Amino acid sequence: MGLKQNLHKIKMKYEGKKMAPAFNAIHTFLYSPNETTHSGSHIRAVDDLKRTMNTVIMALVPCLIFGIFNAGYQHYLAAGEIESATSFFSGDFWSMQNFSKGAWKVLPLVVISYGVGLLVEFIFAVIKGHEVEEGYLVTGMLVPLIVPVDTPLWMLSVAVIFGVVIGKEVFGGTGMNILNPALTIRAFLFFAYPTWMSGDKVWVTEAKELAGGPDAISGETILGSLAQNKPFDYDVADMFLGFIPGSVGETSTILILLGGLFLIFSKIGSWRIMLSMALGGLAMGLIFNGVVSQEWITESSKFYSLMSTEFWHHLIIGGFAFGMVFMATDPVTASQTNKGKWIYGFLAGFISVMIRVFNPAYPEGVMLAILLMNVFAPTIDHYVVQGNVKKRMKRLKVKTA
Amino acid sequence: MGLLSKKDQKLILDPLADDNPITIQVLGICSALAITAQLKASIVMSISVLFVLGVGNVVISLMRNIIPSKIRIIVQLIVVATLVIIVDQVLKAYAYSLSKELSVFVGLIITNCIIMGRFEAFALGNGPWRSFLDGIGNALGYGVILIIVGFFRELLGSGTLLGFKVLGDPIGDPVTGPTGLYSIGYENNGFMLLSPMALIVVGLIIWVQRSRNKALIEEN
Numbered sequence: 133m134g135l136k137q138n139l140h141k142i143k144m145k146y147e148g149k150k151m152a153p154a155f156n157a158i159h160t161f162l163y164s165p166n167e168t169t170h171s172g173s174h175i176r177a178v179d180d181l182k183r184t185m186n187t188v189i190m191a192l193v194p195c196l197i198f199g200i201f202n203a204g205y206q207h208y209l210a211a212g213e214i215e216s217a218t219s220f221f222s223g224d225f226w227s228m229q230n231f232s233k234g235a236w237k238v239l240p241l242v243v244i245s246y247g248v249g250l251l252v253e254f255i256f257a258v259i260k261g262h263e264v265e266e267g268y269l270v271t272g273m274l275v276p277l278i279v280p281v282d283t284p285l286w287m288l289s290v291a292v293i294f295g296v297v298i299g300k301e302v303f304g305g306t307g308m309n310i311l312n313p314a315l316t317i318r319a320f321l322f323f324a325y326p327t328w329m330s331g332d333k334v335w336v337t338e339a340k341e342l343a344g345g346p347d348a349i350s351g352e353t354i355l356g357s358l359a360q361n362k363p364f365d366y367d368v369a370d371m372f373l374g375f376i377p378g379s380v381g382e383t384s385t386i387l388i389l390l391g392g393l394f395l396i397f398s399k400i401g402s403w404r405i406m407l408s409m410a411l412g413g414l415a416m417g418l419i420f421n422g423v424v425s426q427e428w429i430t431e432s433s434k435f436y437s438l439m440s441t442e443f444w445h446h447l448i449i450g451g452f453a454f455g456m457v458f459m460a461t462d463p464v465t466a467s468q469t470n471k472g473k474w475i476y477g478f479l480a481g482f483i484s485v486m487i488r489v490f491n492p493a494y495p496e497g498v499m500l501a502i503l504l505m506n507v508f509a510p511t512i513d514h515y516v517v518q519g520n521v522k523k524r525m526k527r528l529k530v531k532t533a
Numbered sequence: 534m535g536l537l538s539k540k541d542q543k544l545i546l547d548p549l550a551d552d553n554p555i556t557i558q559v560l561g562i563c564s565a566l567a568i569t570a571q572l573k574a575s576i577v578m579s580i581s582v583l584f585v586l587g588v589g590n591v592v593i594s595l596m597r598n599i600i601p602s603k604i605r606i607i608v609q610l611i612v613v614a615t616l617v618i619i620v621d622q623v624l625k626a627y628a629y630s631l632s633k634e635l636s637v638f639v640g641l642i643i644t645n646c647i648i649m650g651r652f653e654a655f656a657l658g659n660g661p662w663r664s665f666l667d668g669i670g671n672a673l674g675y676g677v678i679l680i681i682v683g684f685f686r687e688l689l690g691s692g693t694l695l696g697f698k699v700l701g702d703p704i705g706d707p708v709t710g711p712t713g714l715y716s717i718g719y720e721n722n723g724f725m726l727l728s729p730m731a732l733i734v735v736g737l738i739i740w741v742q743r744s745r746n747k748a749l750i751e752e753n
Contacts, residue, residue: 290722302740323724327720
């Protein structure tokens with residue numbers, strides 16, 4: 133272990149210096165620190181914050197890889213150079229051509245997201261003189277997966293700086309934030325540069341160059357088509373497998389589900405939140421379906437397409453699945469109590485589908501719904517805890533009486 | 534400032550920084566969020582408040598010994614309302630488009646907490662000259678923040694300052710395309726035009742101010 137010893141020696145030498153936190157961050161990323169607790173009744177476990185973060189990243193990697201292929205696939209499909217994929221292992225999808233095109237577009241997003249975000253974290257750690265926190269490891273991976281593939285890199289940098297500083301550092305850093313930083317970054321992009329974040333021109337990379345004129349070819353997402361009462365030619369298999377236009381990593385429901393199962397079995401993600409959020413989305417979808425089948429809403433209504441979408445389709449189109457598995461379950465911003473998690477998840481799903489249908493200008497209701505519920509999570513917890521206290525007080529009274 | 538004694542100078546200078554009505558007393562936030570999307574509107578709003586608060590403080594101070602304390606709020610409201618109506622009419626007469634832009638917020642100066650706050654806290658207990666200085670100082674402190682916020686919101690949100698395209702032209706002429714920063718791919722930040730961003734900008738000013746002067750940080 134020569135490298136480890138050497139790094140430790142350097143660490144000892146520069147202890148207390150100004151740049152020490154920056155160095156320690158790299159050191160502990162590579163190895164566990166040399167000083168660990170030796171005595172006393174501490175729980176000794178390997179699943180520290182860093183291990184937790186790395187588990188989530190592992191769950192995200194399939195989505196990232198799929199996103200890279202999908203970016204290329206959507207491009208060449210729109211160009212008419214390839215046939216649409218028929219099965220999950222279709223050679224038209226998993227081709228080198230798609231990969232190189234997608235990687236060229238997606239990897240810079242990943243690099244910028246990590247580079248800028250960690251830079252901000254390092255600067256804050258050095259100024260405040262505390263160790264660099266690992267919180268950005270997951271955020272940095274989530275961000276490139278939830279933006280359109282053609283997002284300009286400078287916009288992403290501005291949004292990352294905003295999200296990390298305003299969404300996290302002002303509250304005191306990792307573990308103290310009220311809002312999910314990745315969603316804060318996306319919300320910032322969404323409100324600051326709407327033309328780059330919604331509409332039908334942003335989901336297929338180089339849409340403008342493909343059309344060869346000032347008008348880009350249309351690569352509308354399913355939600356976008358539905359909001360305008362337009363037909364789309366994707367079937368359920370496409371939606372479930374992910375051969376649809378959308379943000380980089382959120383299209384493939386099946387890979388997201390696999391990631392979600394991985395998180396549940398490694399006990400990192402809360403199955404309560406995931407399940408209740410799915411239930412919430414289904415419930416709202418069922419209500420809308422009911423409204424349509426009662427014929428309170430007719431085809432002339434602008435909500436007709438979205439409302440008549442079969443209720444369970446809402447779970448596999450748009451960012452619902454991704455938000456459910458990777459965003460809503462963020463342990464810092466979600467509810468902490470078990471009962472609270474059910475309420476939090478259910479409302480997040482319920483409101484997601486509601487925003488989707490009622491406000492076609494914001495097709496991605498998932499982002500807004502989760503941010504909203506992030507704000508309410510502490511309130512929900514408060515009432516759950518108070519309810520429990522009350523129940524126990526009552527029991528105590530009965531016993532003593 | 535040879536005209537003013539040390540104590541009088543304090544009345545004007547304190548609200549500009551260490552006792553700023555917006556960033557320290559956290560009053561008058563609503564208008565700071567609502568009308569700062571354009572620098573011009575911020576400046577006009579600042580001048581309007583300067584007038585209302587300066588004159589209002591003097592009027593209240595002159596009447597302070599004859600106002601029955603039970604109905605003083607009503608009297609104060611009448612004074613503010615009168616002054617605000619004057620401002621509103623002047624704006625309508627000489628700057629109609631601006632008055633349209635500020636719309637209801639000129640009328641809402643009546644409810645600006647800074648004004649009632651200064652009447653209550655200062656003008657009711659001090660002479661007219663000192664009240665005048667206090668009013669001017671607080672209005673200036675309010676205006677400084679409004680103008681800073683308006684500057685950043687207009688610059689980053691619309692790419693203009695007072696209507697001048699300082700960052701270049703986003704559309705440009707049909708042949709050469711956009712000019713200035715826009716020719717290299719820069720875009721305006723639409724979020725800056727929304728009120729939440731004004732709150733964040735005010736928050737950042739508070740952050741900068743308190744980290745420069747640790748004495749301002751409240752204990753909690």
